Amino acid sequence: MQDLTPDIWALLGHTQALIGIYDPSGRLVYANEAFRTTFFIEPGETPLWCDLMRRNYHAGRGVRISHPCFEDWLQSTLSRRGKVASLSAETDLLDGRWLWIVESTMPDGFMLFVGTDITRQRCSQRELRQERDIAVRFSQIDPLTSISNRRHIMDVLETVLTTDVPPSRPLGSLCILDIDLFKTVNDRFGHVTGDSVLVDVARTLRAGLRTCDALGRLGGEEFMVILPGVGAEAAQPILNRLLSLISHSCKIAQDPDYVLTCSAGATELQPGERSDTAYSRADRALYDAKRGGRNRLMLAS
Template identity: 45%
Template structure:
């Protein structure tokens, strides 16, 4: 077996295809010669994927990123990266090459990336597929915040339901519904433009704290959904509690340095035989109890909370 693994590694090293393996934290753990050359990675170096993209963007090399703001592009891209078991897409490089990239993700979040050079395909055909990929991304993205929309994130919720039904003895995941507290008052006091700033700040803050396997999306208005594969209720509560603490410290409005905002959350765990409507309803009812209990708190399905909210 060791001989096979060694031979596989040797063949990958001389292959023209780009091969890379990332761990669950999106840190590069293996890259063959072709991949290292395209993305300017030294042998033995193990940077985070975001850092590879950031430094190459700054030097106009590697993948062409058509965005005025790299950080906004990064949030939008990471919100979809590694959220499904397999995806394929096309990307172009600054050196003129065009790649067909595939990403395969296991249950622990490790990702195998393989890319092939398809530069020889006619430019007109590439343009058609590029337009198709762009349209798909737009259809899955919330325009205001840049994170996934209702369609994308609820599709991820249906996946944890399917796992719960297929493997009923495992913790197959939770759905959390997050809702900004007193959001109408923010709009009334500071204006809708300020409300948009708060929504974007919330999306970026929460997105920066999710695991790569997790998915966050905007359901509508000031309501968001967080899908946590593999998490039981106590795990999900701990994750959202850290988010609650982080958001309490956020100060997104320069017009009022004393301004702060909070959110409330309801969490439900996927069960065998669940439907999306039933899972969502349980999480939504838990959210309702959190609101009635004083806001700025978390409630789990079937477990009302009565403790006072932390001081802002």
């Protein structure tokens, strides 16, 4: 170490990277300014690695350590330290920064520690992940009603149809609901009111379902409900209750006496069947409900 020229020592001392050198016993024999500042080391101080980690841990600073028992973590890490020629990893500090650290162990047992601040890159990655998650979320959501759009609810149906359940348990039920005479609502009260009705119906349906149930807007005034694990017989009172909620809760401001109703067609899902097969059954049942006078639920035969 003494063979390094003064210029190189000066360069190491003022670089932004954290640089530290430990001797074979684990004692810090060199630390540049960035290293000393980060780990709160006084000039000329040469602590052992374990003492440095313990001191900063109890002071609530330095490396973030999530292990429930610090001493167990310390002994475990100490037993592995220096056992490989080179080790690299990222770690976060309690001051909010992230470091990419590289520890290189020489044949004589000396260890070189180099830490690079990657906080900006980590923040950029987090922002990219957040933007990606938002984009995915928006690609699944109907912008008017804030429930699943057609593509996403159909994907959910595919997932439910491929779920493994015991033969004695129902796979689930599928229901298609359609607002009765919705064109009349638009023509009589305007499209703004029509949009409000769609939002109100979606909100009412969501409030009447379990968290594990799925709800989506297929388009126009048509909605889909998926009830995982619920057979047709058990689904019937649930769906009838939803129809009742809509007729009693969804009101039109311009005409409070106007009764808004829905028709619905439902079917029990069969393991291994195609999603379009189940959809067609429910759609035919919906057609029967419309033809039977509207404001009713029909189960597929």
